[in-house]
Amino acid sequence: MQTKEIIQKLYTIVQKQAKKPANTFGPDVWETHLLPVIKYAKMLALKRHADVDIVEIAALLHDIASISNSKEIKEHHIHGQRYAQEILSLFHYPQKEIDKVKHCIFAHRGSKQIKRETIEAQCVADGDAMAHFDSLYSLFYLAFEIKKLDPFAGKEFVKEKLERSWNKLTPFAQRLIRDKYKAVKLLLD
Secondary structure, three states: OOHHHHHHHHHHHHHHHHOOOOOOOOOOHHHHHHHHHHHHHHHHHHHHOOOHHHHHHHHHHOOHHHHHOHHHOOOHHHHHHHHHHHHHHHOOOOHHHHHHHHHHHHOOOOOOOOOOOOHHHHHHHHHHHHHHHHOHHHHHHHHHHHOOOOHHHHHHHHHHHHHHHHHHOOHHHHHHHHHHHHHHHHHHO
16 A cells, blocks of 8 residues: 555544544544644644655544543654554555654654654654644543643643743744744733
8 A cells, every 4th residue: 555545544543533522622622633734734844844754644543542542642742653553554664664654753742852753753743733723622622522621720730731842842943833822821820
């Protein structure tokens, strides 16, 4: 199976998983988070001459553990590697490439100090962080609906999440998203 065919199948698999009622983040996570991550990660891969296929696959699968099993959310960067291995092996994707995807998934977390050893991992981590600035409303949904925080705690949660996202970005990605960052800071301060 060609890589482009595998990617198309992954879109179907991940979207279907995201739309399941058991998904803790709700069915809108596909549009509010996953698609923006993919968009930014691919854009960065093109600009930074990274392997676009690895980046797109990893961006698609970066939160697969979170949306598949609510018990794996806290360590979804670790469990996500297992899902990627299982899914990509079914398509006979080369193990060397699977390992690259798994590193991107492992290293995408902003709240963990994990070294991003490849440009592809940087693109996925940056795409993940950049997406938070596109869908501010989804962070408020997470704060108020999922975490059941009061208005003040919810606002602080969102501010801290966005600050972590900003700090996680490479300088290259920060330049691309700086205006949104400043606007959000102004809005939330």
